[in-house]
Amino acid sequence: MADQGVDPGRRRFLTATTAVVGGAGVMAAAIPFLSSWQPSARAQSAGAPVTESISKLQAGQLLRITWRGQPVFVVRRTEQMLKALPGQDARLRDPNSDNPDQQPAYAKNAHRSIKAEYLVLVGICTHLGCVPLFKPEVMAQPFDADWSGGFYCPCHNSRFDLAGRVYQGVPAPSNLRVPPHRFLDDNTLQIGVDTEGAV
Numbered sequence: 362m363a364d365q366g367v368d369p370g371r372r373r374f375l376t377a378t379t380a381v382v383g384g385a386g387v388m389a390a391a392i393p394f395l396s397s398w399q400p401s402a403r404a405q406s407a408g409a410p411v412t413e414s415i416s417k418l419q420a421g422q423l424l425r426i427t428w429r430g431q432p433v434f435v436v437r438r439t440e441q442m443l444k445a446l447p448g449q450d451a452r453l454r455d456p457n458s459d460n461p462d463q464q465p466a467y468a469k470n471a472h473r474s475i476k477a478e479y480l481v482l483v484g485i486c487t488h489l490g491c492v493p494l495f496k497p498e499v500m501a502q503p504f505d506a507d508w509s510g511g512f513y514c515p516c517h518n519s520r521f522d523l524a525g526r527v528y529q530g531v532p533a534p535s536n537l538r539v540p541p542h543r544f545l546d547d548n549t550l551q552i553g554v555d556t557e558g559a560v
């Protein structure tokens with residue numbers, strides 16, 4: 362089990378790691394990145410589900426959690442982010458999440474999540490396993506002049522939208538994976554198990 366207590370070290374780490382995402386710039390600075398809340402070594406070695414509070418996660422922010430040694434991204438999407446999702450469909454390889462390996466059935470929907478607001482993804486590129494960067498800014502990027510926000514893998518230039526859906530014409534073959542997860546209450550997320558008992 363993940364550590365549920367308010368560990369001073371963990372609190373300090375969270376406070377200290379609110380940082381700029383995706384390089385320099387005013388926009389990036391406005392969207393801080395809450396970095397890893399680490400489960401105990403015992404939980405990691407056991408591959409146990411990880412339980413985390415998301416109460417401090419603000420709209421537009423990304424929280425990074427470690428589950429089974431992998432990064433898991435939790436993004437609290439804004440209304441604007443959600444409204445932009447359908448506009449990307451024509452540019453995506455699997456816009457309807459038809460590959461069943463990449464998400465549980467309950468995340469096969471337009472926003473690829475249980476609650477539209479909260480996106481939960483394994484933060485590992487489906488090409489060769491790099492960790493994509495969170496690039497939420499809607500602005501032209503060196504890698505995409507029509508960038509609408511999402512994730513960018515710098516290893517070989519794969520791009521994913523703000524539902525983790527892969528763009529066409531990049532090396533990554535599939536959407537970022539949605540791990541099994543569930544909400545224990547409005548502010549508590551559990552990764553690694555879901556309401557159907559999948560792990």
Ligand code: FES
Nearest residue numbers: 486488489514517
């Ligand atoms: S590992 Fe991400 S594009 Fe190759």
